[in-house]
Amino acid sequence: MKRFTNLLVKEIRELINKQLIISLVMLVVIFSFIGQTAKTEMKKAAATQKISVMDQDGSELSKGLAAGLKSANFSIEWSGEKDPEAAVRAAKKGDTYLLLIIPPGFGDAVARFERKEITTYTFLRSFSLGGIRKSEVLKAVIAATNNYLSNNVLKSKVPDVPADILKSPIKTKDYVIVKDRMAEGSASAISGMVYSQSVFLPIILMMIIMYSSQMVISAIALEKQNKTLETLLTVPIPRTSIVTAKMAAAALVGLLSAAIYMIGMRSFMGGMMGDLKAGAGVDAVVKQLGLTLTTRGYLLLGLSLFLALLCGLAMATILGVLAEDFRSAQSLMLPIMLMVLVPYMLSFFADVNNLPPAAKLLILAIPFSHPFLASQNIMLENYSAVMYGILYMAVFFGIMVFMAARIFSTDRVLTMKLRWGKKKVVL
């Protein structure tokens, strides 16, 4: 055990170097900076915004529209220009993002049930989210005004029937059923909330597997490149301990890096999403439907993630042996990257169960697919699918470790090379 610890400590020291620390610190700083900047922009967008308004009508209706804009947190800058072209030129020179032109006769036309156009100009001074949000708020104000006007007309014509019933005679009552539980709510809102709560999981998983695998492949390749592997293989420590120490060190540093990455990511996402939170109603429905992880669920998910990490590390160990040097090690990451990216992308866009059988089989044969599917399956109580995935990964890991141990216990660890040019494996 003393010898194993000695090796493990060395491996960790080799992995946690200045470059790693600097890159992780930079990552957190950059993500935090972007997050904070985005947050500030969002706050700016939500704060009182300037809008230029050219009211050529001066009716009660146009004044009402302006009042609506004020209540939507706009500060109105009245345009004193005589024609719309001049108003656009003046607004362009200023710092306003929006210009609203209410034409003469607007109020009268609406009173006569004639559709009258009001013109809006959005000055895209940047492509930030804040700029887009401003024009969305303006549209919402106009839509609310339209609604108000039509409701008033309907109220005057048919006073006994509420306007919203006249406009939308069919009303839906939405229920969502999950297994044997049912709750009233919108399927899209519930899916959205579950998705937003679990959006980090695939990112964490992808990061840990790719980062740790990269470290193992690089560690073995560097041993070869720096000519230290031969010496290491002649010291009195079992070869399995050498493999295990490399994998354990990479797993530990990978987990640590992922945790630091997530701190940065959280700050980034916090800034991007701002204070956008799902309503308490959706939250209650999600709980009612049992779409939250229980202790058992967390344990199964943790086990699934852990086994996926081990599978990645074992594969990386074998691939690392094929590398001749650090450079060739980078290209050897490709199989693992593809095996992680395919289920990662699918977890966003497709339902594995609805894929054709051959494609489904292919996806399920990739060990990394299972943790991506696990959280969904756990919430939907498809425990057998989760257990199958865990069992499959355990078997896959066992085979990979057996192969890695076999390679390390023979001279193949020194003689195996993947020659890209000749496209053959030399054993």
Add this chain to the structure above:
Amino acid sequence: MTTVLKVEGLKKSYGSKEALKGVDFEVQEGEIFALIGPNGAGKTTTLRIVSTLLSISAGKVTFLGHDVKKEPDKVREKISYLPEEAGAYRNLKGIDYLRFMANFYSETSGQADDFVKRASRIADLGLALNDKVGTYSKGMTRKLLLGRALMTRPTLAILDEPTSGLDVINSLEVREIIKTYAKEGISVLLSSHNMLEIEFLSDRVALIDKGKILDSGTSQELKDKYQAANLEVVFRSALR
């Protein structure tokens, strides 16, 4: 004299290529035994097999009664291997590298300290031991590795081109160190292209070419046999 290493009918193939075609020799306690031969003769392959790095295709290698093929772990406890192009971990300080290697062989931290002190004496790098290995010259790295190879006083030190990359002064120092440790009872199996070095260091020499031992004996015996002034001429005559 106790036989430390016995190599009998050793064969090694890489696919269809036969690197060793039946090599036989013995190394006695405290003896410096050298393999000399051209590139690709099978010197490094032989040393790697004795070091438990490569498998044996046919034949037998016994170290202190342990079959290298069947009991590699027992062999590794008592040997030390210095590969020709060996390196050390570039991110570690020289002293930390020695400590790391000493920990594999020591039972207590006191014993590890003794190993590190001995290695520091052999390497003779002074304050540079506190610098990272990545900053070392090739010669400094070689001396560090030689210190590492001899610090545990292994029963058998396997040295592949021990003075490779060293300047004249450093080479002389390294040869003296090897000679001193052999006198203290360490057996040495080494390979070299440098015939003068072999003549100075070795008690016995084996001439190897194309995976076969052509001849063996003390330098003097070989020179007498081939009526040659030095080992270079001996080797040329043996090849004919």
